[in-house]
Each structure stands twice: as C-alpha cells, then as structure tokens.
Amino acid sequence: DVKVTQSSRYLVKRTGEKVFLECVQDMDHENMFWYRQDPGLGLRLIYFSYDVKMKEKGDIPEGYSVSREKKERFSLILESASTNQTSMYLCASSRTGTDTQYFGPGTRLTVL
Amino acid sequence: GEDVEQSLFLSVREGDSSVINCTYTDSSSTYLYWYKQEPGAGLQLLTYIFSNMDMKQDQRLTVLLNKKDKHLSLRIADTQTGDSAIYFCAEGPRGRSNSGYALNFGKGTSLLVTP
Numbered sequence: 009d010v011k012v013t014q015s016s017r018y019l020v021k022r023t024g025e026k027v028f029l030e031c032v033q034d035m036d037h038e039n040m041f042w043y044r045q046d047p048g049l050g051l052r053l054i055y056f057s058y059d060v061k062m063k064e065k066g067d068i069p070e071g072y073s074v075s076r077e078k079k080e081r082f083s084l085i086l087e088s089a090s091t092n093q094t095s096m097y098l099c100a101s102s103r104t105g106t107d108t109q110y111f112g113p114g115t116r117l118t119v120l
Numbered sequence: 121g122e123d124v125e126q127s128l129f130l131s132v133r134e135g136d137s138s139v140i141n142c143t144y145t146d147s148s149s150t151y152l153y154w155y156k157q158e159p160g161a162g163l164q165l166l167t168y169i170f171s172n173m174d175m176k177q178d179q180r181l182t183v184l185l186n187k188k189d190k191h192l193s194l195r196i197a198d199t200q201t202g203d204s205a206i207y208f209c210a211e212g213p214r215g216r217s218n219s220g221y222a223l224n225f226g227k228g229t230s231l232l233v234t235p
Contacts, residue, residue: 012162014162039221041222043225048227049227050208050225050226050227050228051163051208051225053222056221056222058221066222098162098163100163102213102221108151108153108165108168109165109223110165111155111162111163111164111165112162113161113162114160114161114162116160
C-alpha cells in the first residue's frame with residue numbers, strides 16, 4: 009500500500025513564526041503536491057514538485073515556499089506565518105503525472 | 121483552473137442508495153476521481169474512472185460518466201452510517217508547463233446517513 013505521512017496532525021504557531029510542514033512518501037513517487045483545504049473553498053493547490061529539486065507554483069503560492077532535496081520528502085515552508093494561513097494542509101504524491109494521487113492524513117495548522 | 125461543481129449536502133436513510141453528482145468543465149481530463157474524507161482525516165481514494173469509460177462498478181460503488189454532458193455520479197448502494205463523510209469529485213490531471221500534474225477538486229458533498 010502507498011503510504012504518505014505528514015509530520016504533525018495538529019500544529020499551533022504564532023504570527024511571524026517560520027513554519028515547516030513535512031511530507032514523506034514511501035513508494036518512490038515522482039510527483040508530490042501540497043494543497044490547502046478551507047471550508048467552502050475545497051482543495052487548492054499551493055505547490056507541486058515533479059522531481060528532486062524541481063518545483064512549480066500552483067494556484068495559491070503566495071506566502072509559501074517548498075523544498076524537495078530527496079525524492080521521498082517534500083516540505084512546505086511558511087516564511088512568516090499569518091492568521092490567514094490557518095488551514096488544513098494536505099500532501100499528496102503520484103507515481104507519474106497521469107497516475108492517481110494518494111493523500112496523507114493532513115496537518116491542521118492554527119496561526120494565532 | 122476549470123470548475124468542478126458538486127452539491128454541498130446530501131442526507132439519506134441507512135439502507136437506501138446515495139447518489140452524489142458532479143459536473144466538470146475540462147473535456148481533456150484523462151481520469152475522474154472520487155475521494156472520501158472522514159472527519160479530521162485526509163482524503164482516501166474511493167474509485168476512479170478513465171475518461172473513455174461510461175461506467176465502473178466496485179462492490180457497493182457505481183460510477184457513471186456522461187462525457188457529453190460532463191457529468192459524473194457516484195452511487196453508494198445500501199448506504200451505512202459509516203459512509204457519512206465528505207465526498208470529493210476531482211478531474212485531471214491538468215498539465216502545467218508541460219511538466220507536473222495536479223487535480224481539480226470540487227468543494228465536496230457532505231453525506232449524512234441517518235439510522
């Protein structure tokens with residue numbers, strides 16, 4: 009079975025803090041994705057990566073950056089957290105571009 | 121991106137069939153997906169259908185695709201209280217700069233199954 013894990017289920021941070029969200033997949037998938045999920049807005053793509061050290065902006069990249077130094081790990085970075093970044097963050101991976109995406113359990117981030 | 125539309129809520133009685141509907145706009149989508157999200161959890165892939173198919177059945181789940189109308193439905197037979205969750209329709213993949221792919225998601229349908 010494909011396994012996608014995220015470093016924290018719940019996280020509380022203060023405004024202005026630098027926040028790291030980690031995602032790891034164990035199936036040697038090429039593609040990895042970060043989405044955020046908000047009530048009434050569904051899932052929105054923040055960034056994705058199609059190979060090590062490669063990344064592309066999604067629909068809402070502002071205020072975020074990403075890092076993919078190893079194939080199995082994709083990190084989402086909030087350089088200076090703000091209250092409007094309070095959300096559920098979901099990581100996903102897929103073997104190739106046309107393959108099914110598998111999701112991690114999500115990290116619920118609260119920024120105070 | 122293109123829009124994927126779903127109704128927000130559906131309530132059914134235990135044992136009845138549930139039908140969750142979805143419309144999409146990108147006719148070039150290769151696959152259409154149904155994901156399930158239980159409270160506080162991530163998204164779990166339920167099933168998917170390739171765009172050149174019109175029906176797929178998997179135990180209690182039946183997916184119907186009307187490509188002409190860009191309409192997708194998920195039927196859950198003999199719905200149980202454990203089926204209560206949010207169901208997301210998604211289309212894709214959508215290419216970006218000829219590399220990397222993502223899915224377009226609907227906003228999700230909350231299914232409530234009452235005893």
